[in-house]
Amino acid sequence: MKALKQTLIDWVEYRTGLESAVKNFLYEEIPASSGWHQVFGSVAVFLFLVQAFTGLLLTFNYAPTPGEAYNSLKYIVTELTGGRLMRGLHHWGASMMIVVVVLHMTQVFLFGAYKKPREATWMLGVMLLLLTLAYGLTGYLLPWDNRAYWGTVVTTQIASQAPLLGPYLTRLLGSEGNIGVVTFARFFALHVLLLPPITAFLIVLHIYLVRKHGVAPLPGDAGITKKFFPEQVFKDTVAIFIAFVILFVLAVAVKVPLERLADPTDTSYIPRPDWYFLFLFQTLKLFRGSAEVVGSILLPTLAVVALLLAPFLDRGTAKRLAKRTVAVGIVGLAAIGWTGLTVTAIVTTPKTSTMAEGEQTIIQDWQELPPEALAGIGYFREEQCSTCHNLTEGGSKVGPALASTAIRRTPAWMIEHFKSPSQLVPGSSMPPIHLSDAQLAALSAFLLKLTPKNSKALESAPPYAVEGAMTYQANQCGTCHTVNGEGMKVGPSLNGLFKRRTKEWVEKQIRNPKSHSPDTIMPSYDLSPREIDQLVSYLFSLPHTKSISIAGIEMQRYLQGQD
Amino acid sequence: MSDEGNKATRRTFLLMVIYGLWSLMGLALALPAAIYLLWPPRPRKEREWVEAGSLAQLQPKTPEELVFRRNRVDGWKISSEKATAWVVKTSDTEVIAFGPQCPHLGCAYHWDPQNQEFLCPCHASTFSIDGRVTAGPAPRPLDRYEVKLEGDKLMLGPVHKSEGPPT
Numbered sequence: 001m002k003a004l005k006q007t008l009i010d011w012v013e014y015r016t017g018l019e020s021a022v023k024n025f026l027y028e029e030i031p032a033s034s035g036w037h038q039v040f041g042s043v044a045v046f047l048f049l050v051q052a053f054t055g056l057l058l059t060f061n062y063a064p065t066p067g068e069a070y071n072s073l074k075y076i077v078t079e080l081t082g083g084r085l086m087r088g089l090h091h092w093g094a095s096m097m098i099v100v101v102v103l104h105m106t107q108v109f110l111f112g113a114y115k116k117p118r119e120a121t122w123m124l125g126v127m128l129l130l131l132t133l134a135y136g137l138t139g140y141l142l143p144w145d146n147r148a149y150w151g152t153v154v155t156t157q158i159a160s161q162a163p164l165l166g167p168y169l170t171r172l173l174g175s176e177g178n179i180g181v182v183t184f185a186r187f188f189a190l191h192v193l194l195l196p197p198i199t200a201f202l203i204v205l206h207i208y209l210v211r212k213h214g215v216a217p218l219p220g221d222a223g224i225t226k227k228f229f230p231e232q233v234f235k236d237t238v239a240i241f242i243a244f245v246i247l248f249v250l251a252v253a254v255k256v257p258l259e260r261l262a263d264p265t266d267t268s269y270i271p272r273p274d275w276y277f278l279f280l281f282q283t284l285k286l287f288r289g290s291a292e293v294v295g296s297i298l299l300p301t302l303a304v305v306a307l308l309l310a311p312f313l314d315r316g317t318a319k320r321l322a323k324r325t326v327a328v329g330i331v332g333l334a335a336i337g338w339t340g341l342t343v344t345a346i347v348t349t350p351k352t353s354t355m356a357e358g359e360q361t362i363i364q365d366w367q368e369l370p371p372e373a374l375a376g377i378g379y380f381r382e383e384q385c386s387t388c389h390n391l392t393e394g395g396s397k398v399g400p401a402l403a404s405t406a407i408r409r410t411p412a413w414m415i416e417h418f419k420s421p422s423q424l425v426p427g428s429s430m431p432p433i434h435l436s437d438a439q440l441a442a443l444s445a446f447l448l449k450l451t452p453k454n455s456k457a458l459e460s461a462p463p464y465a466v467e468g469a470m471t472y473q474a475n476q477c478g479t480c481h482t483v484n485g486e487g488m489k490v491g492p493s494l495n496g497l498f499k500r501r502t503k504e505w506v507e508k509q510i511r512n513p514k515s516h517s518p519d520t521i522m523p524s525y526d527l528s529p530r531e532i533d534q535l536v537s538y539l540f541s542l543p544h545t546k547s548i549s550i551a552g553i554e555m556q557r558y559l560q561g562q563d
Numbered sequence: 564m565s566d567e568g569n570k571a572t573r574r575t576f577l578l579m580v581i582y583g584l585w586s587l588m589g590l591a592l593a594l595p596a597a598i599y600l601l602w603p604p605r606p607r608k609e610r611e612w613v614e615a616g617s618l619a620q621l622q623p624k625t626p627e628e629l630v631f632r633r634n635r636v637d638g639w640k641i642s643s644e645k646a647t648a649w650v651v652k653t654s655d656t657e658v659i660a661f662g663p664q665c666p667h668l669g670c671a672y673h674w675d676p677q678n679q680e681f682l683c684p685c686h687a688s689t690f691s692i693d694g695r696v697t698a699g700p701a702p703r704p705l706d707r708y709e710v711k712l713e714g715d716k717l718m719l720g721p722v723h724k725s726e727g728p729p730t
Contacts, residue, residue: 050592057596061638068639075604075639082599230577241584248591382634384643434614434632528605 026229031217034232037111038215039239040104045203046240047097050247051135052196054090062142064188066181069144070261071463077258078530088251094136096247098276101132109310110327112318113216119311121209124202126307131199136274138191141184149262150271152179152187158284158296178264219318260537261462265364272349279341365454366461367543369446370486371478374469374538376446377461379439388430391455399430403452414444442473468538471531480522483542491522496544506536604638612711612718613646615660619715621652626674626681626692628663631719648708648719649674649681651692661694662706662722672705681705696729703729 013019061080063072076083105125108114114122141152156175160166174182217223226232263269273281280300287295306313314327321328366374380386388399409417413424418440421430433440450458472478478487483494497506508515510532513522527535615631626649633646647663649672661681665672670685680697681690688699695704704727709720 053592053596057599060600063639072639079604079639080599081602081605082595085595086599230574230581234577234581237581237584241588244588244591382641382643431632 026227026233028211028228029225030215030228030232031221032224032226033218033221034215034226036235036239037107038232039236040100040107041210042236043240043243044097044100044104045207047093047100047243047247048199048203050244051090051093051097054086054093055192055196057086058090059192064142064185066144066184066262069142069184070258073143073258074530077256078528084256085251088254088256089247091256092247092250092254094139095274095276096243096250097132098136100243101129105129106331108216110321110324110331111216111218112314112324112327114311115314115318116311118209118213118216121206121213122311123308124206124209126304128199128202128206129307130304131195131202133276135191135195136276138187138195140274141179141187142191143258144184144262145257145259146262146266146269147257147259147271149179149264150266150269151273152183154271154273154281156183161293162297163293219320260464263462265460270350272345275342278345279338282341282345364461365457366465367541368484369449369458369461369469371469371472371483372442372486373445373449374461374466375439375473376442376444377458378466378470379435379443380446381466383433383435383443391450391459392452402447403450403455409444409448411441411444411448414447415440418443438473442470464534465538465541467531468534468536471527471535472538475525475527483539494539495542497542498540499544503536503540506539507532510535612720615648615650615717615719617715618652618655618658618712618717621650621658621717623652623654624692626651628673629660629717633719649705650717653693656712658710658712658717659693660708660710660717660719662708664706665701666703666706666725667699667701694725701729703727 009019058076061072061076061083063069073087077087078084108122108125137155140155141148156170156173156179159173160170160175162169170176172186174180174186260266272278283299284292284295287293366377369377385402390401392401392403415437417424418433418435420432433443435443446458472483477483477494480491481487481494482489501509505516509522510525510527512524513520514524611634613631613633616627616629621627629648629650631646631648632643634641634643649661649663651659651661653659663671665683665685665688667683667686667688670683672681672683672688672690674680675682675689678689679692681692681694683689683699683701686700688701689697690701690705691697694707704725706722706725708722711718711720
């Protein structure tokens with residue numbers, strides 16, 4: 001057995017030189033003074049590989065276009081076994097990557113390991129740091145939820161402020177006018193096609209240079225060496241393992257948020273970047289007006305240049321850590337500054353993100369629809385009615401525009417017509433719609449609410465609300481509850497629910513009402529996590545009371561009167 | 564213990580830790596990844612019945628191709644698509660509905676009224692009116708839809724793979 005293994009190794013070695021290459025790599029002589037302080041580089045490489053691996057797996061079930069992206073990610077985390085773990089690993093891996101890369105840099109900086117002849121190694125490292133941040137920036141948009149959308153709005157606005165380059169950057173990022181399909185495609189391409197090969201190449205180059213110059217010895221190292229394997233590999237492995245355990249626990253235990261689908265009309269959303277960009281975000285607030293560019297562009301650029309040039313600014317001979325007071329001072333100041341800015345940013349963030357839904361000053365038209373009509377929008381979309389019909393006039397389609405024709409019909413006529421179109425409209429080429437009577441009633445309820453004025457606003461009803469309303473209808477919640485003035489009053493009205501309860505409470509109430517009050521007559525509902533989520537989000541998007549919504553109408557009338 | 568021996572045990576210990584931890588991490592990544600890729604998605608709970616046509620439009624013992632629309636769960640999407648079924652009314656209360664694909668390699672077959680059999684044009688498999696293979700390479704009888712009659716309405720459920728020998 002052993003002989004066979006040796007023969008196999010020899011065979012491969014003779015043809016490829018693989019064994020001697022591996023041995024050459026592992027039995028590299030490193031200074032005897034190397035040790036635990038040098039593990040961070042290996043941990044960073046490991047985390048990069050984990051990111052590549054989990055990223056690839058996510059891409060296997062991900063549709064890189066807005067809207068679809070959100071749905072497919074939701075599918076990954078709710079319907080695929082292990083999907084939530086994969087996303088968790090990728091999300092927290094990104095954060096850990098930043099932490100480890102910064103630790104790695106701090107160590108090299110403190111020990112002065114960037115000094116001649118290792119300047120190029122250091123500069124490559126700075127570029128890798130920038131690449132790591134670029135991943136964070138581009139990856140942030142990919143879930144296409146509100147957080148992603150609004151965060152990227154801010155980022156692209158900052159990029160557009162760059163002196164001279166601003167307009168070109170804007171065009172390059174596809175963010176002229178609005179963040180949409182173009183920006184999304186570019187961010188996706190950068191994140192998965194361009195950045196990874198560049199990073200891999202620079203990592204290889206970086207490691208090559210480390211090997212070329214040898215691992216930096218501590219000052220006063222007598223020139224004694226030891227082998228890289230197994231002593232240092234052991235320390236690297238233990239460090240990597242610790243990092244991996246932390247990452248795994250984070251991925252399992254801490255839920256990564258997937259907020260509502262990106263909503264460009266959501267005026268209440270308060271965008272925040274990921275934690276590692278918060279300090280930049282806070283710096284921005286220190287400058288006003290035309291000076292803003294100082295905080296957004298000038299200072300960060302100066303910081304990067306200073307980092308790149310560190311080996312040339314600090315040209316003295318290597319000294320013990322205890323004597324590098326200036327370096328220690330700089331790191332200390334940077335740490336204090338960073339912490340201060342980040343903490344300020346966190347403390348000053350208003351805590352309204354969950355309460356804000358439904359509290360918008362202007363109520364959208366779809367929010368005032370009774371649930372039946374809103375569910376009708378869902379059937380309208382599911383049956384792909386828009387292939388043949390426009391809502392308002394314009395564009396040539398086979399069927400008539402619905403906003404102007406629907407008003408003249410009764411619900412009973414419509415339901416009969418949907419079932420067998422050619423019977424009521426002779427010669428009609430419309431195929432029959434195969435839905436239950438209740439579903440057809442919902443569809444006609446929607447069409448009856450349709451006017452040329454509100455059709456656009458109704459068409460833009462977000463999918464979560466529509467599907468939530470469909471769930472509401474399918475489970476006949478309206479036999480006991482009132483929404484927007486329709487339904488029965490056995491149970492409490494659901495308008496303004498967001499003021500009274502938390503989402504968790506409502507979810508629990510739907511699943512198991514007896515857990516809150518043992519005498520309740522409300523039955524429990526066994527809904528899928530996705531259905532519950534959409535139903536609750538929908539209920540929380542309802543306007544508070546009728547009076548507010550009338551104010552909303554007044555407001556809209558007023559606004560319409562203006563133009 | 565001698566110094567040499569000490570060194571050797573230390574080395575063995577280091578190697579064990581290195582190999583052990585890497586195997587553990589490899590496993591912790593590979594296992595969830597395999598489950599993620601191979602495990603079927605959690606099924607959405609509704610099992611849909613679609614109305615494909617009415618009993619009145621069928622002649623006894625005469626296969627009819629019915630075209631209807633049904634929703635198909637396609638990953639994260641539900642797409643509404645056209646589907647077909649070959650439907651045979653065997654009695655006033657019983658209907659068989661065959662899936663539209665030949666069980667050999669998935670070609671669309673059709674009813675040949677002259678020879679009173681289903682014929683697949685790809686490899687000339689033929690099937691009798693009750694779906695049994697009468698000639699050709701087809702490995703099993705025609706697949707069937709779940710069927711349910713609601714008054715005059717013919718309701719179709721999911722297609723099930725047929726089992727058993729071809730004839």
